[in-house]
Amino acid sequence: MASVAARSFVFRQQMNTRRFDFASCLKIKSFYSSYSANPKEKSPENYTQYHEVSSDNWKFVERLKPPTVVPSFPKNGSCFSDWTPPPDTPPNLPYFVKRTKNFMVPVYLNFEAVRNQRKITMVKHIEGDIWALEKAIKSHLEEVTKRQVVSQVHEVAMYIKFRGDYVLHVKKWLLNAGF
Amino acid sequence: MATKIINKTVTELSLRITRCFFVPSKTIQTNATLFQERLETSITNVEEQLPTTIRPPLPIIHSRKLAFPPKFKAPRQVWVSNMDTVEEEKLGLIDLHPEVFAERPRVDIIHENVRWQQLYRHVSYANTKMRYEVRGGGKKPRQQKGSGRSRHGSIRSPIWRGGGIVHGPRSPTPYFYMLGFNTRLNGLRSTLSAKLAQDDLHIVDSLDIPTDDPSYLEKLVEERGWGPAVLFVDDNDIMPLNITAASDSHGHYNLMPVYGLNVYSMLKHHTLVLTLAAVERLEERLLFHLNRNDAASAGQKYRLDSV
Numbered sequence: 001m002a003s004v005a006a007r008s009f010v011f012r013q014q015m016n017t018r019r020f021d022f023a024s025c026l027k028i029k030s031f032y033s034s035y036s037a038n039p040k041e042k043s044p045e046n047y048t049q050y051h052e053v054s055s056d057n058w059k060f061v062e063r064l065k066p067p068t069v070v071p072s073f074p075k076n077g078s079c080f081s082d083w084t085p086p087p088d089t090p091p092n093l094p095y096f097v098k099r100t101k102n103f104m105v106p107v108y109l110n111f112e113a114v115r116n117q118r119k120i121t122m123v124k125h126i127e128g129d130i131w132a133l134e135k136a137i138k139s140h141l142e143e144v145t146k147r148q149v150v151s152q153v154h155e156v157a158m159y160i161k162f163r164g165d166y167v168l169h170v171k172k173w174l175l176n177a178g179f
Numbered sequence: 180m181a182t183k184i185i186n187k188t189v190t191e192l193s194l195r196i197t198r199c200f201f202v203p204s205k206t207i208q209t210n211a212t213l214f215q216e217r218l219e220t221s222i223t224n225v226e227e228q229l230p231t232t233i234r235p236p237l238p239i240i241h242s243r244k245l246a247f248p249p250k251f252k253a254p255r256q257v258w259v260s261n262m263d264t265v266e267e268e269k270l271g272l273i274d275l276h277p278e279v280f281a282e283r284p285r286v287d288i289i290h291e292n293v294r295w296q297q298l299y300r301h302v303s304y305a306n307t308k309m310r311y312e313v314r315g316g317g318k319k320p321r322q323q324k325g326s327g328r329s330r331h332g333s334i335r336s337p338i339w340r341g342g343g344i345v346h347g348p349r350s351p352t353p354y355f356y357m358l359g360f361n362t363r364l365n366g367l368r369s370t371l372s373a374k375l376a377q378d379d380l381h382i383v384d385s386l387d388i389p390t391d392d393p394s395y396l397e398k399l400v401e402e403r404g405w406g407p408a409v410l411f412v413d414d415n416d417i418m419p420l421n422i423t424a425a426s427d428s429h430g431h432y433n434l435m436p437v438y439g440l441n442v443y444s445m446l447k448h449h450t451l452v453l454t455l456a457a458v459e460r461l462e463e464r465l466l467f468h469l470n471r472n473d474a475a476s477a478g479q480k481y482r483l484d485s486v
Contacts, residue, residue: 158283
C-alpha cells in the first residue's frame, strides 16, 4: 500500500522574451511523504563527518533524568528530616493506614471554599474499621486541643476529615501508632 | 476438518478486531499438522470429534513473581485453566497482585468511568435557529409610533411565534471531557477486583483452541458455567485463527487486546477471560501507573483549558 507523494505544479512566468515553453516553466515540488519517494542515501563522503561515542556514556544522561517510578528508600541510615520509614510489621489494630507511594503519611490539609476559609485535616488510605480509627484520633485530638473536634467519616472513599488544622497532631499520632 | 482450517482465508472471515491483520503463520500450520497426526493415531469413532490433548506433568505454572511486592496484603490465588478441551482442566495456580485485583471496588468510580466512556465521544447534532438564522425578519414590522400597537424591530425575535430560539441546542455540540488519570486507573482496578470477587474472572494459558467450529466455544462456555457474554483478553492484538473464526459468528464472544481493556466492556460482558500474558502485561502497566509520580503529564494533552 504505497502512498503517493504529493506534488504541486508551480508555473513560473518568464519576464524576458524567451518562448513560453510548458516543460521549462514547470517546477515540480515534491513532498517526501513516503519512503519510496525519498532520495536514496549516498556514500558517507557526501555527508558531514561524525564519530561514534561509546554507549557507556549514556549513564551520564540517565542519571540526569528523574526516575519514572518511585525508587525504594534506603533501609539503613537516618534522615535529616522528620521522615521515618514505614514499619516492617503492621500494628495489631483493627484498622490500617497505608503510606502513599512516596512513603509519606497520608494526612493532608484542605481548604473548604466557604466565606471564611475553613481548614480541613484529611486522613486517606484507610483500611479496616474506619469508625474505630476515627474514635481513636478524635479522642486524642480532643485531649490535646481541649476543645470539641468535628469529624466526617466517608465509608465509600475511606477517608476521615476533621474540621481544623490538626495535621501535625494526626501525623504524630499515626507514627506513634505504628503506621 | 484439518483441510477446512487450512483453506479458510481472510476474506471469508470478518475479524472482530479492526487492527487485526491475519498473517498466515506457524500457528495455523502447527495446529493443522498436529490435528492431522492425532486424527491418524486416534480411534476412528464418529462421536469422538476432538482428540485427547497431550500434556506434560501438571502443574505447568506454579509460581509468579509479583512486581512491587505487596507488604501486608495477601496475593489472590487463581486457577489457570486450559482452552484445549471443552471440560476445564486446571493447569496450575498463580498469584495475582492485590493492589490490582483485590482493591475495594468503588462503585462511584466505576459509574464515572462508564459515564465518561459513553459521553466523551458523544456529539449532539440537535440544532435550532437563532433570530438571525430564521428566514425573514429583517424589516421593522410597523412604525415605532402611531399604530397604538406594541413596538417591534423584527418578526423573528424570540418573543414572536415562529421566531428564533435563544438558548436552544446548537449543532454540533461535543461532550468531550477527559476523566482524571487516577479515576480511570482506579476504575480499572475496581472493575477487575469486582470481577474477581464475583467469580467472573478466569485465567487461561492461551487462546489456542483445537477447532474453528463456533459450537466448540458454545459448548466450552456452557460446560464451565461462564456467562452468556465472554470477553477474551490477550496481550497480542493478532489472535489465533481458530478462536477468531469460532467467535466471529457470535456477537457475545469478543476478543480484545490488553491495551483495549476498559470498564464498560468488562461490565458489558458477564465473564472476563485473561491469558497469562495478558495478566502479566496488565499488572505491569497498572502497577507502573500506581507507582509513578509524573501522572499529571499523561493527561496534559487532553487539557481543554490550556494551549
